[in-house]
Amino acid sequence: MMDERGKESGVAAMAACYQKFDPAAYLQYNYTPPRADFSRKDSIVPWKLACLHRAFTEGDVRGELLVDIGSGPTLYQVMSGCEVFNRIILTDFLEVNRQELRRWLQDEGGCSLDWTPYLEHVCKLEGRRPSAWPEKAAKLRQVTSDILPIDVHCSQPLAPDILPSAGADCLVSSFCLESVSPDLPAFNRALGHIRKLLRPGGHLMLIGALGESYYFGGPGVRIPVVPLNEAQVCTSLKESDYTLIRLEVYTLPQDMRVGVDDVTGVFFAKAKRD
Numbered sequence: 079m080m081d082e083r084g085k086e087s088g089v090a091a092m093a094a095c096y097q098k099f100d101p102a103a104y105l106q107y108n109y110t111p112p113r114a115d116f117s118r119k120d121s122i123v124p125w126k127l128a129c130l131h132r133a134f135t136e137g138d139v140r141g142e143l144l145v146d147i148g149s150g151p152t153l154y155q156v157m158s159g160c161e162v163f164n165r166i167i168l169t170d171f172l173e174v175n176r177q178e179l180r181r182w183l184q185d186e187g188g189c190s191l192d193w194t195p196y197l198e199h200v201c202k203l204e205g206r207r208p209s210a211w212p213e214k215a216a217k218l219r220q221v222t223s224d225i226l227p228i229d230v231h232c233s234q235p236l237a238p239d240i241l242p243s244a245g246a247d248c249l250v251s252s253f254c255l256e257s258v259s260p261d262l263p264a265f266n267r268a269l270g271h272i273r274k275l276l277r278p279g280g281h282l283m284l285i286g287a288l289g290e291s292y293y294f295g296g297p298g299v300r301i302p303v304v305p306l307n308e309a310q311v312c313t314s315l316k317e318s319d320y321t322l323i324r325l326e327v328y329t330l331p332q333d334m335r336v337g338v339d340d341v342t343g344v345f346f347a348k349a350k351r352d
């Protein structure tokens with residue numbers, strides 16, 4: 079049984095791993111072809127964008143505020159949500175990632191990745207011309223109000239008074255919780271911590287890795303991951319008092335296994351806080 083000291087040392091060790099995280103390398107590993115190949119139906123990123131588009135636009139998700147938990151240096155996870163919510167808060171544990179996000183949002187150049195193909199693809203999913211991507215970029219910049227520090231291992235992951243007293247109307251979190259937790263109990267505790275940021279009746283859109291035990295967050299930066307399977311994801315959501323609406327799973331084809339991790343699948347869960 080892990081005692082308080084054991085919990086803290088595991089979390090501290092994870093935080094130490096992240097000190098060498100390299101946003102540019104991470105984006106290169108995971109958000110360029112083949113994993114982000116918009117000409118391939120079986121590429122991972124188009125699958126994730128389709129899951130997010132459906133989940134945000136099928137009519138049951140509404141409100142003012144969407145919070146992205148552990149944004150990392152990526153924006154794809156809020157490109158559908160920015161058409162549904164008037165306010166988005168992006169969050170991450172590392173300043174280097176918050177800086178990467180800020181560079182794109184302030185449109186000051188120097189971004190590590192060109193998000194245009196992503197914006198074009200989401201425009202197509204919305205039945206718009208891909209050439210409408212500048213309007214989508216402007217919308218995302220307009221609704222994103224803050225880029226804030228977060229620690230999902232804290233019982234209060236965000237600074238006090240950031241959120242309305244009832245909580246956010248929707249949370250999205252992509253590849254974060256399993257990659258920052260030293261073990262499954264810590265993963266489950268983190269799910270519980272972020273649940274408190276969500277209002278009753280609000281939705282959680284959770285994307286994560288299946289079967290992953292490590293990934294590279296930069297050259298030689300090997301970061302341990304809690305290996306999850308579908309059944310565990312369902313159990314963890316249930317034990318954290320979410321109601322699962324839908325779980326979708328993507329299995330990586332061989333050529334998507336590019337040596338930057340040992341992930342075997344990706345899950346997309348749409349859930350609700352009762």
Ligand SMILES: Nc1ncnc2c1ncn2[C@@H]1O[C@@H](CSCCNC[C@@H]2Cc3ccc([N+](=O)[O-])cc3CN2)[C@@H](O)[C@H]1O
Pocket residue numbers: 093096099108113122123147148149150151170171172175228229230231253254257258287290293339341344
């Ligand atoms: N305590 C903390 N609280 C909140 N966030 C924290 C904390 N510690 C670190 N962070 C923050 O969380 C991190 C989020 S990036 C985590 C990467 N996850 C694994 C990676 C992702 C990936 C992507 C795509 C595909 N695919 O198949 O296409 C597979 C995979 C599997 N490998 C990072 O931003 C860190 O800065």
